[in-house]
Amino acid sequence: xxxxxxxxxxxxxxxxxxxxxxxFSLQQLLPGDPALTIAGDEASPAVVAEIRAKYHLDDxxxxxxxxxxxxxxxxxxxxxxxxxxxxxxxxxxxxPVTVELATLAMAVALTFGVLMGVVAAIWRGSxxxxxxxxxxxxxxxxxxxxxxxxxxxxxxxxxxxxPASGSVSLIEDPIENLRSMIMPATxxxxxxxxxxxxxxxxxxxxxxxxxxxxxxxxxGLAERTVIFVHALRNAALPIITLGALEFGQLLSGTVxxxxxxxxxxxxxxxxxxxxxxxxxxxxxxxxxTAVVFLLLxxxxxxxxxxxxPRLRTQ
Amino acid sequence: MKRxxxxxxxxxxxxxxxxxxxxxFGFNEDVDILDPTxxxxxxxRMIFSALCDKLIDISPDLKFVPQLATSWxxxxxxxxxxxxxxxxxxxxxxxxxxxxxxxxxxxRHQSMAGSQRKAELGPLKSVDVIDDQTVRLNLSAPFxxxxxxxxxxxxxxxSPKAARELGDKFTTAPxxxxxxxxxxxxxxxxxxxxKFDKYWGKESINFDQVIFRTLPxxxxxxxxxxxxxxxLTERIAPIDVAGVKSDNRFVVEESTExxxxxxxxxxxxxxxxxxxxxxxxxxxxxxxxxxxRDGLVQAMSKGQYTPGNQWISPSNAYYVKEIxxxxxxxxxxKALLAAAGQPHPVITLVTPTQSETMQFAQIIQxxxxxxxxxMKIQATEFATALDITQKGDFEMFTYFWSGxxxxxxxxxxFTACGAPLNIGKYCNPEADVALKAxxxxxxxxxxxxxxxxxxxxxxxxxxxxxxFHRKYFWGRRAELKNFVAYPxxxxxxxxxxxx
Numbered sequence: 132x133x134x135x136x137x138x139x140x141x142x143x144x145x146x147x148x149x150x151x152x153x154x155f156s157l158q159q160l161l162p163g164d165p166a167l168t169i170a171g172d173e174a175s176p177a178v179v180a181e182i183r184a185k186y187h188l189d190d191x192x193x194x195x196x197x198x199x200x201x202x203x204x205x206x207x208x209x210x211x212x213x214x215x216x217x218x219x220x221x222x223x224x225x226x227p228v229t230v231e232l233a234t235l236a237m238a239v240a241l242t243f244g245v246l247m248g249v250v251a252a253i254w255r256g257s258x259x260x261x262x263x264x265x266x267x268x269x270x271x272x273x274x275x276x277x278x279x280x281x282x283x284x285x286x287x288x289x290x291x292x293x294p295a296s297g298s299v300s301l302i303e304d305p306i307e308n309l310r311s312m313i314m315p316a317t318x319x320x321x322x323x324x325x326x327x328x329x330x331x332x333x334x335x336x337x338x339x340x341x342x343x344x345x346x347x348x349x350x351g352l353a354e355r356t357v358i359f360v361h362a363l364r365n366a367a368l369p370i371i372t373l374g375a376l377e378f379g380q381l382l383s384g385t386v387x388x389x390x391x392x393x394x395x396x397x398x399x400x401x402x403x404x405x406x407x408x409x410x411x412x413x414x415x416x417x418x419x420t421a422v423v424f425l426l427l428x429x430x431x432x433x434x435x436x437x438x439x440p441r442l443r444t445q
Numbered sequence: 446m447k448r449x450x451x452x453x454x455x456x457x458x459x460x461x462x463x464x465x466x467x468x469x470f471g472f473n474e475d476v477d478i479l480d481p482t483x484x485x486x487x488x489x490r491m492i493f494s495a496l497c498d499k500l501i502d503i504s505p506d507l508k509f510v511p512q513l514a515t516s517w518x519x520x521x522x523x524x525x526x527x528x529x530x531x532x533x534x535x536x537x538x539x540x541x542x543x544x545x546x547x548x549x550x551x552x553r554h555q556s557m558a559g560s561q562r563k564a565e566l567g568p569l570k571s572v573d574v575i576d577d578q579t580v581r582l583n584l585s586a587p588f589x590x591x592x593x594x595x596x597x598x599x600x601x602x603x604s605p606k607a608a609r610e611l612g613d614k615f616t617t618a619p620x621x622x623x624x625x626x627x628x629x630x631x632x633x634x635x636x637x638x639x640k641f642d643k644y645w646g647k648e649s650i651n652f653d654q655v656i657f658r659t660l661p662x663x664x665x666x667x668x669x670x671x672x673x674x675x676x677l678t679e680r681i682a683p684i685d686v687a688g689v690k691s692d693n694r695f696v697v698e699e700s701t702e703x704x705x706x707x708x709x710x711x712x713x714x715x716x717x718x719x720x721x722x723x724x725x726x727x728x729x730x731x732x733x734x735x736x737x738r739d740g741l742v743q744a745m746s747k748g749q750y751t752p753g754n755q756w757i758s759p760s761n762a763y764y765v766k767e768i769x770x771x772x773x774x775x776x777x778x779k780a781l782l783a784a785a786g787q788p789h790p791v792i793t794l795v796t797p798t799q800s801e802t803m804q805f806a807q808i809i810q811x812x813x814x815x816x817x818x819x820m821k822i823q824a825t826e827f828a829t830a831l832d833i834t835q836k837g838d839f840e841m842f843t844y845f846w847s848g849x850x851x852x853x854x855x856x857x858x859f860t861a862c863g864a865p866l867n868i869g870k871y872c873n874p875e876a877d878v879a880l881k882a883x884x885x886x887x888x889x890x891x892x893x894x895x896x897x898x899x900x901x902x903x904x905x906x907x908x909x910x911x912x913f914h915r916k917y918f919w920g921r922r923a924e925l926k927n928f929v930a931y932p933x934x935x936x937x938x939x940x941x942x943x944x
Binding site: 161162163164165167168169170171172173174175178181182184185210211213214215216221224225280283284287288291294295296297298390391392393394395399400403406407408 | 475476477558564613630632635661665671674828829831834858866868
């Protein structure tokens with residue numbers, strides 16, 4: 132197991148290197164000049180040239196990449212061209228908020244998604260199944276932006292029970308933090324729960340028709356044990372895979388939800404950085420996202436082994 | 446246990462973080478660099494109005510009034526401007542504000558790499574410290590707009606000690622002499638400033654803290670005001686104004702912006718200037734005549750914006766009344782197109798992808814079609830649009846300009862030969878003479894005459910189309926008192942208070 136873990140960690144290094152090279156090269160293909168974007172249309176060519184020189188934007192690409200990698204080795208991801216803030220500081224501000232939002236949204240998604248999926252599979256074809264599938268379809272079809280605005284109008288403007296936007300540090304004020312996260316996490320979670328419900332339902336339907344489930348029932352096991360110990364555990368593999376991917380998506384930013392609820396998260400940071408040609412921020416954020424995705428894949432693999440003992444020996 | 450859970454849930458639902466001593470202000474975009482020398486974005490000026498006092502300010506009716514300078518006067522030859530400074534002023538780090546500090550800040554604006562203020566200071570040659578409270582700015586040529594620029598970021602003073610010590614990191618902890626001092630910035634979320642206890646006008650400041658919240662969507666911003674999360678918000682969408690006005694918990698404040706909104710034609714920048722729009726003024730005139738400006742502002746703002754045809758709005762003292770806003774005349778437009786041998790010109794309008802610029806382009810497209818124009822819209826995000834304009838790779842470009850206090854800032858750089866914002870490369874030496882005369886005279890009557898001459902030439906040549914002037918709409922809680930709307934769209938915190 133340890134060897135497997137070390138192998139996977141070692142494989143991450145070339146992958147991250149490859150991602151960094153691709154990002155560094157591809158963003159040079161974007162139309163627009165970062166020096167001009169910072170300087171704006173009022174600036175004279177001399178000012179644009181000054182900015183280009185100040186931020187070494189006219190250095191050859193390999194040299195700039197080398198400097199960036201050298202900085203990375205010291206934990207320095209450079210400065211935002213637009214705001215002059217250190218990229219590490221920007222990421223440090225965004226990552227905790229995004230991780231918290233994604234975790235809470237995932238908790239909502241898994242709770243509703245798995246529960247509805249199991250219930251729909253058990254009573255397949257019944258009214259319960261149709262209701263669960265309708266809720267899932269609603270979750271998948273509703274744009275999070277629209278759902279967010281409606282929630283704000285209802286819970287913040289009309290009833291005034293939850294804050295309309297913003298986020299407070301979990302350490303400074305846990306209650307206010309939770310209040311500000313309830314709506315965005317639920318909106319995001321509902322959207323993801325629809326996808327999880329559909330996968331859970333189909334996996335459970337397949338598993339419930341297997342011989343070992345019939346055997347478990349024939350042994351006289353309680354239905355709860357049959358469903359949750361025998362069936363759900365075997366249906367869990369595709370749910371884990373999907374869950375890891377969805378969690379990765381949530382961690383890499385959810386621009387619309389962040390915009391509606393004014394959550395200072397990762398998604399808005401990346402989108403604004405791309406539009407402002409803020410290369411250092413894009414590079415830092417993409418690198419961070421790549422590491423998160425790789426780690427989540429690793430956790431998913433470990434989770435497979437946890438729920439399915441046969442995979443531990445492979 | 447049940448009681449504890451119930452109490453926790455109740456506190457989750459009903460707790461309210463609002464404090465009477467804090468002003469919560471929502472604005473529409475994330476700010477850029479928090480350094481008055483390097484900053485470019487309009488919204489950053491909102492923060493500076495709390496952090497950084499200027500040498501000169503404007504009044505709501507656009508007169509220049511004292512701030513850090515108590516008085517100023519031009520020399521007889523208009524080649525030097527002498528400013529008397531306010532005594533007993535200190536920066537946020539306790540350093541004294543004096544003539545040396547003014548000299549340092551102005552020279553920093555002029556010499557710092559990437560300074561956005563260099564061009565604004567025009568022909569400024571040197572700064573003389575006359576005594577501790579008097580400073581003289583020496584020019585190589587008369588430059589009347591200087592006073593206007595000193596009422597904006599070029600007039601913002603920074604602490605020399607902090608600027609020297611922090612260097613490039615000044616933006617992470619800006620130190621000025623405004624009513625509030627910097628506390629924290631969470632990018633794309635909030636900027637928090639605390640009351641500065643040693644502010645020279647501290648008696649008029651009633652808030653201990655101001656929290657600037659970034660809320661890019663107008664609907665979300667308004668929902669935050671309505672839900673009690675904000676005390677004040679800027680740029681309410683025109684479509685929402687009537688709804689807010691009908692709610693007695695809130696008040697809408699408004700003022701017409703200093704700038705203009707319209708189209709820049711490429712009349713001299715490369716190959717794209719050789720199309721019908723760039724070569725034939727009759728086609729540009731036909732294009733203008735096909736636009737119904739009243740209909741345009743009705744569609745864009747329910748009639749709340751002001752139709753315009755010059756670089757300043759009709760309410761400005763320097764507006765040339767002899768050249769009024771033209772009415773739509775489709776028949777004449779068609780006749781002009783026929784005379785030019787181009788009954789159906791195919792043209793392209795490059796438009797930045799903001800919702801209001803796109804709306805503008807689509808309305809213009811529909812209106813001009815009736816005269817025979819086949820106008821395509823090329824939607825382009827900001828960075829690419831800058832690239833396109835710099836390369837002259839456009840026929841027509843949608844341009845919204847937030848404006849400057851001195852009208853010179855709305856026209857000179859857009860139309861003078863070789864000026865930085867003259868992306869269409871228009872050049873008419875006669876217009877240049879008039880524009881230069883207006884910037885070289887400090888006498889309002891002389892300036893009015895010069896701008897009238899410039900208007901007669903420029904509005905006939907049509908290198909640009911001035912279509913309308915927006916309004917700033919602020920929404921505030923009714924309890925927020927003493928709010929005064931300024932034409933530069935910035936908030937003054939003096940006397941503002943929550944009852």
